[in-house]
Amino acid sequence: MKKMSLRWLLPLATTFLLLCHGSTGHKTVQIVELVVPESPQAGQDVTLTCRFRLLGHNHRLYTVNWWRGKDQFYTYKAASPHTGPRHAYIFAGIHVQTDQSTEESVVLRNVSEETSGVFKCEVMGEGPSFRTAVETKPMTVVVPPSSVEISSNLLRDPPLYFPGERIHLNCTASGAKPRAHITWDINGTPARKEDQSRVLDYEDHRGRVTSIVSLAFDAPRYFSNNLAQVACHARVASHTKTDSTDLYLHPASSAAYNHQYASAGCQAPTMWTMLGLASLLLAPHRT
Structure with a gap:
């Protein structure tokens, strides 16, 4: 009788262990x-x-x-x-x-x-x-620029340009980590790459970078209706800071200068041109 019970006990124990192992394995x-x-x-x-x-x-x-x-x-x-x-x-x-x-x-x-x-x-x-x-x-934790600023060497206020005059602007993005990616757009359209150039990178002791990218072109390129709305964007990862300014073309300019693709030819004189001619005609002549 004892031999019979041992003979059945061993298979039952083995089955129990396999079941336990199987349930653990499914976790x-x-x-x-x-x-x-x-x-x-x-x-x-x-x-x-x-x-x-x-x-x-x-x-x-x-x-x-x-x-x-x-x-x-x-x-x-x-x-x-x-x-x-x-x-x-x-x-x-x-x-x-x-x-x-x-x-x-x-x-x-x-x-x-x-x-x-x-x-x-x-x-x-x-x-x-x-x-x-x-x-x-x-x-990667990033540090957006502490400031973004457009600067110019033009002393006129408001910034008023004449046809053929060289326009030179700098965009300075200060204290970014990593270095800010700077882009320009004018009247909502990206400026040409050939009109942009990187001027300076300065890295401080904390690894924060100040970058300058310049934009240079001759008026009246980019102007529309005597106006160029200029914006500079400094981006670090998904964080962007922007500065913007408006540039003006001198109102005495011929309408032909208001668009870079304007056709040449006889143009109707502007009010400023007519006033200028009138002042010359009415001025007293020296004898």
Whole structure:
């Protein structure tokens, strides 16, 4: 009788172990979405999000860990009734807003250039399997220009130009990191590349760059109805700052100068031209 029971007991035990192993093997962790802002602006608060699923019967969360490079700066441990589930650690550029962080999101306060790096979310299920999923994404904190300014060596106010006069403008984008990409447009249309040139880059001890791009052309190119609305755009990642100014063509100019494609020929004199001729005719002649 004892031999018979042992003979049945061994297969039953083996089946039980296989069933246990099989159920553990079906437990998995999936990270369904990892949100790490690609290029936030220095001084902002940033939210990192790691959405996940725990698959398998009675599969519960053990811990969520966040890393920047080799620095583990946040842990959410589900089974921590005495100390609480959230634990944060301070590193250069990393300041966690603990009371606003959860098992799926971490809030970093007042990010800076030092915050930049590769961020990793690690989600682990409960034992004995401790199934784990990991995803990473980079983040580079940028510094938009502190100022963007159009300047000119013209002393006239308002800026009034004569046909054939050389117009020279500078756009200065100060203190950007990385270097700002500067573009010009006039009356809503991009200026020609051959009319633009990079003048200067200056990098300070913090790695912040001041850039100057010039725009030079002869009036009346780009003018429409004696007006050229000039704008300079300085872009760092998705952040753009703009400065703009209006340029004027002297009203005594012939209408033929108002457009670079105007046809040559006899043109009706403007009011300013007629007034000028009249003043010459009416002036007293010397004998």
